[in-house]
Amino acid sequence: MARKLIVPDGIPNDPGGQPDSRRGRALELGFFGWNIRGGMTMSKATLRNNDRERDYWKWSNSRNLIEQAEYIGFDYQVPFARWLGSGGEIDFNGASLDFLTTAAATAPITKEMGVFSTCHITFKFHPLHIAKIGASIDHISNGRWGLNIVTGYQAQEMAAFGMDPIDHDLAYDMAEEFTVLLKHLWTEPEPFDFEGKFYQSYGAVVKPGPTRSPRPVLMNAGMSDRGVMFGARNVDWLFTVAHTVADLRAKVDRAHTLAGSFGRSIRAATMCWVLPEATDELAAEKFEELRAEIDREALLGYAHQLGGMEIYKDREVDSFSKDPYAGLGKDFYEGYSLGFTSPQLVGSPETIAEKLRELNEEGGAESILMCFVDPQKGLHAMQDDIFPILKKMGLRG
Numbered sequence: 444m445a446r447k448l449i450v451p452d453g454i455p456n457d458p459g460g461q462p463d464s465r466r467g468r469a470l471e472l473g474f475f476g477w478n479i480r481g482g483m484t485m486s487k488a489t490l491r492n493n494d495r496e497r498d499y500w501k502w503s504n505s506r507n508l509i510e511q512a513e514y515i516g517f518d519y520q521v522p523f524a525r526w527l528g529s530g531g532e533i534d535f536n537g538a539s540l541d542f543l544t545t546a547a548a549t550a551p552i553t554k555e556m557g558v559f560s561t562c563h564i565t566f567k568f569h570p571l572h573i574a575k576i577g578a579s580i581d582h583i584s585n586g587r588w589g590l591n592i593v594t595g596y597q598a599q600e601m602a603a604f605g606m607d608p609i610d611h612d613l614a615y616d617m618a619e620e621f622t623v624l625l626k627h628l629w630t631e632p633e634p635f636d637f638e639g640k641f642y643q644s645y646g647a648v649v650k651p652g653p654t655r656s657p658r659p660v661l662m663n664a665g666m667s668d669r670g671v672m673f674g675a676r677n678v679d680w681l682f683t684v685a686h687t688v689a690d691l692r693a694k695v696d697r698a699h700t701l702a703g704s705f706g707r708s709i710r711a712a713t714m715c716w717v718l719p720e721a722t723d724e725l726a727a728e729k730f731e732e733l734r735a736e737i738d739r740e741a742l743l744g745y746a747h748q749l750g751g752m753e754i755y756k757d758r759e760v761d762s763f764s765k766d767p768y769a770g771l772g773k774d775f776y777e778g779y780s781l782g783f784t785s786p787q788l789v790g791s792p793e794t795i796a797e798k799l800r801e802l803n804e805e806g807g808a809e810s811i812l813m814c815f816v817d818p819q820k821g822l823h824a825m826q827d828d829i830f831p832i833l834k835k836m837g838l839r840g
Contacts, residue, residue, distance in 0.1 A: 459657030519557030531741025675701035695807035716782025792828035
């Protein structure tokens with residue numbers, strides 16, 4: 444009997460439908476960046492509290508952070524995905540636990556929390572690799588696993604894989620075909636053939652398939668217009684950031700409209716950098732300490748890696764070292780060093796809770812990833828002070 448042949452036709456497709464990931468809360472929260480040195484804080488000030496603000500990623504510590512995050516009510520965890528660090532005195536992001544397979548480690552120590560992996564699909568992975576690994580972790584976690592699909596944008600990371608930089612839009616074309624084949628590998632019950640422009644597969648089948656029906660949750664961190672379009676066509680969650688709450692709402696509304704035009708639904712989310720203290724004044728003092736000691740060499744190292752991002756497309760990278768703000772401008776320089784330009788939630792529990800409410804109700808983000816300067820301190824602040832306020836606001840059940 445001839446095997447089924449699938450040839451991608453460019454039409455958004457969800458064989459078996461989309462999975463339902465809602466947990467009955469107006470605002471869902473994720474624990475982000477727990478697996479990597481320094482998280483999203485590019486400051487030499489972290490060296491003074493190294494174990495808490497820089498090297499919390501080590502498994503002897505990070506497993507406790509994951510367990511604590513679930514205990515207090517976080518809905519899911521997402522690792523931060525980098526293959527190479529950016530250097531500097533703090534060796535920014537220079538060490539990390541793998542962001543694909545650590546979900547298998549977090550699954551047995553949690554019971555309800557969603558466990559996500561991240562995969563740079565253009566870095567010579569085949570969809571069958573990820574389909575098999577993912578189905579296994581989904582089996583281990585009893586249907587709690589999900590995949591964050593990213594294309595990769597750092598020229599040095601691509602070189603580490605023996606690749607030349609890939610054009611931004613071409614990378615998303617590859618990602619779409621990758622995702623189409625991935626979905627079929629998770630939903631086709633018998634061996635089948637697939638013939639695409641970028642990926643081929645003959646006689647593949649994944650058994651056991653995923654535990655979650657019809658497949659695991661897929662997300663994408665799409666910042667550009669092309670990234671938002673990819674998300675609307677292919678995934679279930681779109682993570683994006685914007686300069687203002689109004690800009691975030693515009694992106695979210697566009698994503699919902701686009702997904703609806705393809706007969707799909709999509710959930711919108713954003714991420715933020717979180718610095719909680721007992722008062723706004725204490726938080727401002729800590730923020731200034733971090734800002735005053737931004738590791739400029741680490742940021743320059745990161746700037747050299749950003750060849751795939753639009754802001755650096757037509758710039759001469761070697762000229763960055765001559766500019767005190769690395770060619771970024773003061774606001775972007777400081778925003779990137781402290782939170783990768785995501786919203787900075789700095790202040791008292793009341794201030795942070797209000798900012799979360801604003802992102803949710805006015806920005807349209809159903810879910811927010813939180814990356815703490817000090818994850819241990821941040822989780823305790825969430826448990827003792829911020830979650831109770833969110834519950835009173837009606838955002839957490």
